[in-house]
Amino acid sequence: MAEDINYNKVHFVASYGKASQIPxxxxxxxxxxxxxxxxxxxxxxxxxxxxxLVKVSSTPGKTSNINFFEADGVHFVDLPGYGFAQRSKGERERWANLIGDFLESERSFNLVVSLVDIRHDPSKLDLQMIDYLQENGFNFVVALTKADKLSKGAQGKQLASIRKQLHVPADRIFVTSSQTGQGIDHLKQLIVDYCLGEDDGVEALEESE
Structure with missing residues (x-):
């Protein structure tokens, strides 16, 4: 059950500017x-x-480090957002390298949650991220964000369209909203399944090699 993780205990752990700094x-x-x-x-x-708790900025691309949070013995990793054109080329490259170095490191990748805006077709970078996760055998799901901006009918159409564009199974993609809480209970259950159940992200990575 989702209650197995007490999110009331969540707290900030640390922030890292380089993947090599992460324990x-x-x-x-x-x-x-x-x-x-x-x-x-x-x-x-x-x-x-x-x-x-997780800083929300009015300026996209503000998060430039990898931030760790913890609740009930589970770490939640906030990776920098990718693809923000108004940052310098050097900074964008640093973020890309930071994300890449992290995902290529030896870690307990129990679950990767890839977020895509439901209102738009996936970007080239979104497609590249999903391809990378699939090709490297990650346990991952796609959470479509900002669903409250669309009607229920439009949500269903976009869900079907984006799933086909990303080439992911129906059980790996779902709709969410930070405003209404839509999909959050499902996300919590997925986290329990992959972090406290029998699934093991490290084993999945090893099997794919």
Whole structure:
């Protein structure tokens, strides 16, 4: 049950500017990735039932480090948003390298949550991220954000369209909203299944090699 993780105990652990600075995994980890304006911080705050534990900025692309949070022995990893054009080329490259170095490191990748804005077709970078996760055998799901901006009918059409574009199974993609809480209970259950159940992200990675 989702109650197995007490999100009331969630707290900030540390922030890292380089993947080489991050200590080895000591517990299950859930990593969140997505474009810089996809609403990642808002979804994480809704998951944690906090208003501002994960910093939400009015300026997309503000998060430049990898931030770790912890609740009941599970680490939640907030990766920098990718694809924000108004940052310098050097900074964008640093973020890309930071994300890449993290995903290529030896860690407990129990679950990667890839966030995509339901209102738009996936970007080239979104497609590349999903391809990367699939090709490297990650346990991952796609959470479509900002569903409250669309009607129920439009949500269903976009869900079907984006699923086909990303080439992911129906059970790996779902709809969320940080405003209404839609999909959050499902996300919590997925986290329990992959972090406290029999699934093991590290084993999945080893099997894919």
């Amino acid at each position: 080895p995994s000591t517990c299950p980890e859930v990593s969140f990735v997505g474009r810089s304006n996809v609403g990642k911080s808002s979804i994480m705050n809704k998951l944690f039932n906090r208003r501002s």
